Amino acid sequence: MKQLPEQLTKPFDAQSVEKNIYEMWETSGYFNPDTLPRTDKGSYTIVLPPPNVTGTLHAGHALTATIQDIFIRFKRMQGYKTLWLPGTDHAAIATQSVVEKKIYKEEGKTRHDIGREEMLRRINEFALESQNTILSQLRTMGASLDWSRLAFTLDDKRNLAVRTMFKKMYDDGLIYRGERIVNWDPKGQTTISDDETITEERAGKLYTFKYSKDFPITISTTRPETKVGDTAVAVHPEDERYRTYVGKTFDVEFAGCPISVKIIADTAVEKDFGTGALGVTPAHSAIDWDMKERHNLESRQVINEYAKMYGLKNEELNGKKVTDAREYIVNWLRESDLMIHEEDIVQNIPTAQRTGAVVEPLPKLQWWVNVNKEFKHFGKTTTLKQLMRDVVASHEIEILPGRFEKVYFNWIDNLRDWCISRQIWYGHRIPVWYKGDEIYCDINAPKGNDWKQDEDTLDTWFSSGLWTFSTLGWPSETQDFKTFHPTNVLETGHDILFFWVARMILFSTYALNTVPFKTVYLHGLIRDTQGRKMSKSIGNVLDPRDLSHKYGTDALRMALIVGNGAGNDLKLGEDKVKAYKLFSNKIWNATRFVLERTADFTSPVSLTKDDEEEYTKWQAIKKDITSDIENYRLHLASEKIYDYFWKTFCDVLIETRKTRILENKDTASAQTLLLTLLREQLVVLHPFMPFITEEIWKYVKSEHDNELIISSWD
RNA sequence: GGGAGAUUAGCUCAGUUGGUAGAGCAACUCGUUUACACCGAGAAGGUCACAGGUUCGAGUCCUGUAUCUCCCACCA
Numbered sequence: 001m002k003q004l005p006e007q008l009t010k011p012f013d014a015q016s017v018e019k020n021i022y023e024m025w026e027t028s029g030y031f032n033p034d035t036l037p038r039t040d041k042g043s044y045t046i047v048l049p050p051p052n053v054t055g056t057l058h059a060g061h062a063l064t065a066t067i068q069d070i071f072i073r074f075k076r077m078q079g080y081k082t083l084w085l086p087g088t089d090h091a092a093i094a095t096q097s098v099v100e101k102k103i104y105k106e107e108g109k110t111r112h113d114i115g116r117e118e119m120l121r122r123i124n125e126f127a128l129e130s131q132n133t134i135l136s137q138l139r140t141m142g143a144s145l146d147w148s149r150l151a152f153t154l155d156d157k158r159n160l161a162v163r164t165m166f167k168k169m170y171d172d173g174l175i176y177r178g179e180r181i182v183n184w185d186p187k188g189q190t191t192i193s194d195d196e197t198i199t200e201e202r203a204g205k206l207y208t209f210k211y212s213k214d215f216p217i218t219i220s221t222t223r224p225e226t227k228v229g230d231t232a233v234a235v236h237p238e239d240e241r242y243r244t245y246v247g248k249t250f251d252v253e254f255a256g257c258p259i260s261v262k263i264i265a266d267t268a269v270e271k272d273f274g275t276g277a278l279g280v281t282p283a284h285s286a287i288d289w290d291m292k293e294r295h296n297l298e299s300r301q302v303i304n305e306y307a308k309m310y311g312l313k314n315e316e317l318n319g320k321k322v323t324d325a326r327e328y329i330v331n332w333l334r335e336s337d338l339m340i341h342e343e344d345i346v347q348n349i350p351t352a353q354r355t356g357a358v359v360e361p362l363p364k365l366q367w368w369v370n371v372n373k374e375f376k377h378f379g380k381t382t383t384l385k386q387l388m389r390d391v392v393a394s395h396e397i398e399i400l401p402g403r404f405e406k407v408y409f410n411w412i413d414n415l416r417d418w419c420i421s422r423q424i425w426y427g428h429r430i431p432v433w434y435k436g437d438e439i440y441c442d443i444n445a446p447k448g449n450d451w452k453q454d455e456d457t458l459d460t461w462f463s464s465g466l467w468t469f470s471t472l473g474w475p476s477e478t479q480d481f482k483t484f485h486p487t488n489v490l491e492t493g494h495d496i497l498f499f500w501v502a503r504m505i506l507f508s509t510y511a512l513n514t515v516p517f518k519t520v521y522l523h524g525l526i527r528d529t530q531g532r533k534m535s536k537s538i539g540n541v542l543d544p545r546d547l548s549h550k551y552g553t554d555a556l557r558m559a560l561i562v563g564n565g566a567g568n569d570l571k572l573g574e575d576k577v578k579a580y581k582l583f584s585n586k587i588w589n590a591t592r593f594v595l596e597r598t599a600d601f602t603s604p605v606s607l608t609k610d611d612e613e614e615y616t617k618w619q620a621i622k623k624d625i626t627s628d629i630e631n632y633r634l635h636l637a638s639e640k641i642y643d644y645f646w647k648t649f650c651d652v653l654i655e656t657r658k659t660r661i662l663e664n665k666d667t668a669s670a671q672t673l674l675l676t677l678l679r680e681q682l683v684v685l686h687p688f689m690p691f692i693t694e695e696i697w698k699y700v701k702s703e704h705d706n707e708l709i710i711s712s713w714d
Numbered sequence: 715g716g717g718a719g720a721u722u723a724g725c726u727c728a729g730u731u732g733g734u735a736g737a738g739c740a741a742c743u744c745g746u747u748u749a750c751a752c753c754g755a756g757a758a759g760g761u762c763a764c765a766g767g768u769u770c771g772a773g774u775c776c777u778g779u780a781u782c783u784c785c786c787a788c789c790a
Contacts, residue, residue, distance in 0.1 A: 593749030
């Protein structure tokens with residue numbers, strides 16, 4: 001370091017160094033635990049939450065990649081055998097609908113015009129392209145992922161894992177086929193799970209009316225069009241008003257359709273709501289379906305998969321959309337003088353998360369995971385729900401921030417059976433075959449020609465739920481699986497706690513009798529400066545690629561981390577990223593100065609008392625930062641190193657030692673202090689700002705030093 | 715209806731186990747041929763939402779109130 005390197009005489013240019021640095025890391029083999037030089041501290045594993053292959057990297061991905069990369073780099077420098085495993089998610093419904101829309105727009109064709117095989121080929125093509133984009137974007141974030149272990153939720157290995165898991169659960173009686181009310185998405189033409197619906201508040205009307213003039217009971221509904229499918233009227237057993245009618249059946253003509261209505265008493269009815277009497281439509285309401293089961297009622301479906309009326313005696317109704325049918329029946333009620341009251345109310349309507357369509361409850365034969373069924377599990381009788389609950393209650397899995405434990409328990413306690421079959425083509429096909437009345441479930445197809453495989457595919461979360469171990473080779477007993485499972489930290493957004501985190505806990509505890517990870521670290525959402533969600537329609541999206549190009553990846557990473565505590569939403573504005581670009585410059589310039597002032601430096605000397613004191617103070621700071629990272633307080637750790645570098649190292653230490661060096665007072669000690677502090681700070685800064693620190697490291701490291709990425713933390 | 719969170723400087727947010735209120739940005743004053751104006755020095759700015767309580771001591775713990783945000787839920 002006698003001569004100041006040419007590079008350092010110019011201002012820092014992040015763009016020009018990032019690509020080369022990343023290539024150096026990637027070819028070095030340091031991302032791969034098998035070729036990592038120092039691994040004396042045991043294994044440390046994180047699986048990357050696989051991004052959907054539907055789009056490009058957004059600010060949330062940038063955040064998740066940064067947090068995990070910090071943990072991984074920190075542990076790698078401490079000497080752990082670190083594995084950060086990358087992959088992508090086929091995101092079944094989302095991906096298929098993106099491609100379907102694209103094809104419809106460009107060619108005016110539906111998936112049925114194109115056919116299953118060709119459609120799947122096209123979706124795969126799209127997925128592959130999208131995957132490449134996403135992976136290259138992860139590289140620009142500096143993510144030190146082991147690319148040699150890249151996985152995809154829909155590749156052959158993961159497909160084997162899925163089939164194996166399905167078969168095991170089927171044999172244990174935990175997966176069953178059953179008919180009941182499902183959430184049907186009329187736009188996506190598939191069932192969806194409860195978690196895939198979003199309830200929206202909408203203005204609605206509560207209509208109070210009688211089926212006919214001579215019908216004795218007045219009922220209320222928000223969906224008059226379903227009333228042509230009514231098979232009962234339910235009242236509360238203790239309701240005096242209706243007691244005399246219970247058990248009787250009335251045949252009436254309603255809107256041109258004959259219906260037969262039995263009066264039943266059921267405690268699910270609220271006496272004080274509306275008239276205290278409820279028209280029961282088993283085929284189009286989940287509560288009504290349950291009442292049908294309890295009272296052995298008829299069920300009559302009057303709405304089809306396209307949310308249109310069908311099978312009715314009144315031909316005018318058939319083929320009408322539900323909203324039009326509602327208007328028709330309301331008018332009929334008014335004209336027939338049967339409408340008693342109309343009231344404006346706000347109602348909660350379930351809609352499909354992916355397509356936005358209003359969910360139509362329909363009775364369907366589907367595959368389910370039974371979460372309440374007792375079964376023998378490694379010698380103990382338990383349920384899936386219980387397994388999921390226990391490992392968190394016992395703190396075998398720690399959820400951060402802790403408040404999400406309550407959210408998790410709340411979800412578990414209200415959990416109903418999970419509908420896992422989907423009527424779309426893109427996904428893992430259900431490994432079940434039919435021949436007449438026979439059903440065959442196995443990992444592979446049965447022998448013989450007459451078997452026909454179930455047409456449905458599995459919920460995408462069924463495959464991503466296996467992610468911590470399907471990526472490590474399960475069901476084979478691989479070395480990877482033995483070394484890296486259970487994983488250490490699962491870092492993801494709190495919005496997928498139920499979808500994904502809970503399902504991983506379910507599958508891992510069930511199949512392996514072990515937790516999938518020890519710690520769950522949940523980050524918040526990234527919002528714009530006004531606290532709104534980033535969305536294309538508002539136009540407030542900050543693209544991480546733009547920010548990275550403009551200010552450098554290191555600056556972006558710092559902006560995402562500093563002050564962003566676990567679980568909290570982050571309001572991100574460009575100003576914040578800019579501020580950390582200035583910090584990059586500060587580091588760069590400070591390095592230039594230190595190297596200039598130590599050009600004649602030969603070897604370290606023992607420090608003067610003052611210098612020794614400063615070094616001791618720094619060591620305390622470093623210890624503090626280490627403890628912050630170990631305790632998942634990245635927002636504090638990053639702020640502390642920023643603060644020390646700028647306020648103490650630059651503003652105080654460089655300024656005072658500069659004078660001493662100029663005046664030639666204890667020069668060697670001052671030089672030793674500055675160089676030592678600079679080097680040690682680069683180490684601490686590296687997980688947060690990997691590019692600039694690795695670049696500078698070239699100029700300050702001694703000959704026998706390794707690259708910074710594998711330099712020792714301590 | 716149930717649950718969770720937030721409320722601290724003009725703005726964005728820290729404040730780990732209770733011990734004299736912090737940072738960044740913005741604004742103000744002064745300075746800069748000496749690593750960096752992508753800078754430095756300085757000053758200013760807060761009844762920690764409100765009301766009680768526990769404590770020698772509360773931004774921090776407890777109770778209640780208000781406002782906002784989010785999640786869950788089959789009042790038709």
